[in-house]
Amino acid sequence: MSRTRTPVVADWFSGEGENFRLLGTQCGDCGAVFFPREDAFCRNPGCTGGELAEVPLSKRGRIWSYTDGRYRPPLPYVSDPDAAWEPYTLLAVELEAERMVVLGQAVPGVTTADLEVGMEVEAVPGVLNEDADTTWTTWHFKPVSTR
Amino acid sequence: MSRTRTPVVADWFSGEGENFRLLGTQCGDCGAVFFPREDAFCRNPGCTGGELAEVPLSKRGRIWSYTDGRYRPPLPYVSDPDAAWEPYTLLAVELEAERMVVLGQAVPGVTTADLEVGMEVEAVPGVLNEDADTTWTTWHFKPVSTR
Amino acid sequence: MSRDVAVLGAGMHPWGKWGRSFIEYGTIAARTALEDAGVDWRDVQSIVGADTVRGGYPGYVAGATFAKALGWQGARVTSVYAACASGAQAINTARTQILSGLADVVLVVGADAAPKGFFRPAGGDRQDDPDWLRFRVLGATNPAYFGLYARRRMAVHGDTLEDFAQVKVKNAASGALNPYARYRKTVTADEVAASAVVADPLRLLDICATSDGAAALVLSSMDFARRHGQPDPVRIRAVSTVTPQFPQTVLDLPDIATDSAAAVEPPGRTFRASIAHAAYEEAGIGPEELSLAEVYDLSTALELQWYEDLGLCAAGEGAKLLREGATSPGGRVPVNSSGGLASFGEAVPAQAIAQVCELAWQLRGTAGERQVAGARAGITANQGLFGHGSAVVAVR
Amino acid sequence: MSRDVAVLGAGMHPWGKWGRSFIEYGTIAARTALEDAGVDWRDVQSIVGADTVRGGYPGYVAGATFAKALGWQGARVTSVYAACASGAQAINTARTQILSGLADVVLVVGADAAPKGFFRPAGGDRQDDPDWLRFRVLGATNPAYFGLYARRRMAVHGDTLEDFAQVKVKNAASGALNPYARYRKTVTADEVAASAVVADPLRLLDICATSDGAAALVLSSMDFARRHGQPDPVRIRAVSTVTPQFPQTVLDLPDIATDSAAAVEPPGRTFRASIAHAAYEEAGIGPEELSLAEVYDLSTALELQWYEDLGLCAAGEGAKLLREGATSPGGRVPVNSSGGLASFGEAVPAQAIAQVCELAWQLRGTAGERQVAGARAGITANQGLFGHGSAVVAVR
Ligand SMILES: [Zn+2]
């Protein structure tokens, strides 16, 4: 059971525990921030294009909206077809400094009944799925103060 | 080794030995012949559309052109990746009555060196590939008089 | 110079799950539209197909696929794809050919044979395809996005589950009267409430299914229509096919995040509102002049959002407009008199064309039991993946 | 009314195997074309993308993909697909928008990141997709069709392997002078003859490779060009996008048979000839007025076929025209002064746009060492799967 921990997408997040952050990029010319990261070009149509440097996004944000997935999603989402489907909870989280909304699954165990729009959450490391060799890691959102 | 013989495409050919024929369809209204078969609509733009009935195509035709495949084609063409690639020979055959040209592989063993444009050939039953359960059958073209 | 083009003919293949090829559906819709127009296929100078990304090559080249099925006759061909807006893009392509003088009469066709279950991306491992990533990383199906929008409306505008259910009730009642609809029976609010939750807070009956279906239009220049004995046809007056403006701050399928507004202020209008705005500008009419609207009710909650984005009411007042009955049959501006996606289920490349078929029949006054009395002007609206959306204005 | 549109800008990303995304190639080509035109991206009113069927969703919606990468600015968007003719379809879509008055300035972009080896169909089991069937049943790759055409020419017209090799020698010599070409070195007839046979009688150096690449054009109305300080731009005068006529009696990729001519007499012109004919008719010029031509040399033998289909010589005399040097640099009508597909390898949605880029540079007189002296009029031609083909006429 010594699986390699591999991010499901390279360079979208890094760090452990308190230091975990989603990673975006920022244009050195106009200051626009991108997540998912843009590494080739700045997408501001008024920008002639500066260097895109990696930046960590705000760790905390507020719930813009939320939902769940009551039915098993199709591939490429990976789930065990022999196990009963466990709904996941999906959050859209507004980051104040970046003025953007980012999607992410909630930490396991959090259901829509636990949530409301405007609630504060933070990005934490999580596991998306495991296969024979690999633990695929991802980001999760976790309510800051569990009621 | 009791594989089922199954045509690689349903209803494109039928019969054994001398009775083997490619099958097309013919419009009952305008007489247009189609191969591959059309079963829903006649494709003559001036035809309001008649019944499409199955018709056998001419067994014999003359070589319009020919080529071969010196490199292994990609999937969905099936070949044994562990065996050395054996080039196949591909014929385009003009059917006089139908005034059309139909493609088909030559019977195994015939190479481009054996062929010339205008040579008479006939459609014969052939095997495309075999897997664990199935012998996939097809049509081949065979020179009428081997020199 | 008039920017109008004439709708000479409209035709559809009934929506459903028929188990046949999209080519067959599209060919039947095309033949029906040609017959309705009284135009021989050989006189059509251009054909525009709305692609389906299913079905392999024939789907990618829908224009050529239908031209071949109808019988090669030398017409110009174009195939376009714009997700849910594909049909409107095809209409716009036909319109520009007519207005440019390069064609007098053009056939537009869209058809799909839907897969079972959720829409899903093509196979492969594509870390640079947002549509692949949203499934791989988040399991975010289309209904998940609809659920997010719905919950947001509840929190911000006070919409209720009962409001959402009433959209379904209204659309199902209209769909029951439409011979082309897949679902032809009325639905009660209790039935909506009793259906399974798919993506909280939305239930099965809040969310549109995926269907087989096909729709076609024969469009022509106004001159051709006159010569053809139709001096007063239904006219397409505007087709909006605009893209978003950076930063796009409303979460858009299939994105994992919105653009950031930290460096550049967001535009004054949201993307959906800008789609409608461009159509009104081009048509020279406003929402108060509409007799009816066909909007993309991928979910019940989304229909309410469209009321606001089309300017039928102020922001946040969609549910109020519904409750007042303004968008019901007999109301001020009936919405989805066809039955909408709620009654059809989505057949992606056909759907925006089908919306315009409904406008054509309503503006002709031939919509039978669904007829909106005295219909003079209508709009269609939809939005799809990747910054696609469209709105078509038709008048008589 | 003038049917001309102005070519304000042209740009390319070098062809090759770069291992990056088609989005990056296309964005670079677009920025280069905008810079060449002196037009700010935010002033572009419409963007038309030529799709690639690779790359998942971003490929299916190339117009939106490039619009997003350049930065959403609200422009109209269209995405078209027509196999090898996709780029010309995109040009035609832009042209009709300009001629219809719906847009003044339009950006056209096509880009591809090619797979390794033969083109192959998408995965799945699709017995109703001719492209899938020709691989499954016959193993008939694209070169197999090229081989059939070549052998037929040898039998009917007496073309020789040496003739075919000389096409490669000619095009490689031009490609060696083109900074955007993938292969930039001369080739000898001996090298062609020494290369491996792929599909008898054609060898590796007779057949075009598949490449990464991108090309873009900025097109505008003649009025806009004048206001923009370009009173005498290169003009696109015709874009032919016709389909075949039934019965289509010339074997067409990916078909397993031609149509039957038993019930209906074949048309007077073959499909390829009809593509050129429609372009000449629309442009009001004939082949004798051409200064140069860019034709789709998927194989060396096919270039000779194009000479005849374009009317540069009589049927069967393509090899004679080549031997006379008429189509070589300095000849009466140089063909593939860019180096052609022989030097580029095919990047499907970009290729027909790249052909027009070459015309633009030649007609401007800025083609450097490749310059055709006094070029005044040129044509491009290509043909793709499923009844697609195109020809573009540009003049100065
Ligand atoms: Zn920037």
Ligand SMILES: [Zn+2]
């Ligand atoms: Zn018939």
